[in-house]
Amino acid sequence: MMAANDIAAGDPVTAPQGALAASLKGASVRFGAFTAIDRLDLDIEAGSFYTILGPSGCGKSTMLRLVSDLIPAASGEVSVLGKTTEAARLAREFAFVFQDAALLPWRSALKNVELPLEIGRKRGVDIPIGRRSPRELLELVGLKGREEALPHELSGGMRQRVAIARALVCQPKLLLMDEPFGALDEMTRDRLNLQLLDIWRETGTTILFVTHSISEAVFLGQKVVMLQANPGRLREVVGIDLPEPRTTKLRDTQQFTHYCGYLRDLLETC
Numbered sequence: 001m002m003a004a005n006d007i008a009a010g011d012p013v014t015a016p017q018g019a020l021a022a023s024l025k026g027a028s029v030r031f032g033a034f035t036a037i038d039r040l041d042l043d044i045e046a047g048s049f050y051t052i053l054g055p056s057g058c059g060k061s062t063m064l065r066l067v068s069d070l071i072p073a074a075s076g077e078v079s080v081l082g083k084t085t086e087a088a089r090l091a092r093e094f095a096f097v098f099q100d101a102a103l104l105p106w107r108s109a110l111k112n113v114e115l116p117l118e119i120g121r122k123r124g125v126d127i128p129i130g131r132r133s134p135r136e137l138l139e140l141v142g143l144k145g146r147e148e149a150l151p152h153e154l155s156g157g158m159r160q161r162v163a164i165a166r167a168l169v170c171q172p173k174l175l176l177m178d179e180p181f182g183a184l185d186e187m188t189r190d191r192l193n194l195q196l197l198d199i200w201r202e203t204g205t206t207i208l209f210v211t212h213s214i215s216e217a218v219f220l221g222q223k224v225v226m227l228q229a230n231p232g233r234l235r236e237v238v239g240i241d242l243p244e245p246r247t248t249k250l251r252d253t254q255q256f257t258h259y260c261g262y263l264r265d266l267l268e269t270c
């Protein structure tokens with residue numbers, strides 16, 4: 001049996017091969033008479049990076065909210081790491097990053113990252129052994145030296161990086177990201193894309209990442225999930241077979257352009 005101190009700080013979360021981080025089986029979501037998601041079947045392989053694309057209103061955010069137990073399925077089944085979404089939420093198996101970093105303005109970067117631990121302790125939730133400390137996470141997202149800065153003293157990209165560090169503090173096995181870089185300029189976004197890939201590799205967490213940008217979806221995703229609208233349904237899961245680790249130069253390759261072109265054509269028919 002493994003002793004607690006056999007686990008090094010920040011060991012990647014490793015999942016058995018073929019394990020599922022999330023699974024949706026015939027899952028539908030309704031808002032009154034309106035069907036936002038209609039009988040969605042999707043398996044999310046543990047440890048993978050999935051990006052989600054689709055026309056406005058097709059149900060991308062709704063899908064993340066469904067997986068994270070923020071809204072119920074009207075029918076069908078949704079599981080996260082083999083548990084119900086409620087059990088996964090209570091066990092802190094996943095964390096959410098939104099477009100708006102939503103930091104508490106009176107708390108420093110470090111204190112914002114520490115917040116989920118404080119709340120967890122108050123509620124008696126077990127804090128995972130071997131997790132990175134808030135300081136280590138701020139270093140991981142490139143904010144060493146800015147621990148004491150208040151949110152208004154940080155740039156938009158830095159605030160998002162604090163939000164990512166905060167999401168990682170309970171060592172989630174699944175990270176749900178809803179357009180986290182949507183409000184940032186292109187250069188910052190490209191830089192954060194690279195950093196996020198590093199974080200994904202280092203932590204071993206599964207990522208489900210919603211975006212409106214085809215090139216961001218291709219650059220980040222091992223698989224791109226394309227949803228179609230009215231009602232929201234799965235259109236296609238496109239495997240992205242590009243050399244790893246991905247670098248900025250990849251964006252200039254024919255393969256990259258080919259995937260972007262394919263997805264652009266697909267999107268037009270959704």
Ligand SMILES: Nc1ncnc2c1ncn2[C@@H]1O[C@H](COP(=O)(O)OP(=O)(O)OP(=O)(O)O)[C@@H](O)[C@H]1O
Nearest residue numbers: 031034036054055056057058059060061062063232
């Ligand atoms: N709380 C709600 N009450 C009623 N309708 C809702 C609610 N939340 C979402 N919807 C509807 O469900 C559909 C899917 O919304 P959702 O936000 O998931 O789409 P999206 O693909 O993320 O859109 P966008 O790309 O514009 O962000 C939309 O038609 C939306 O109006």
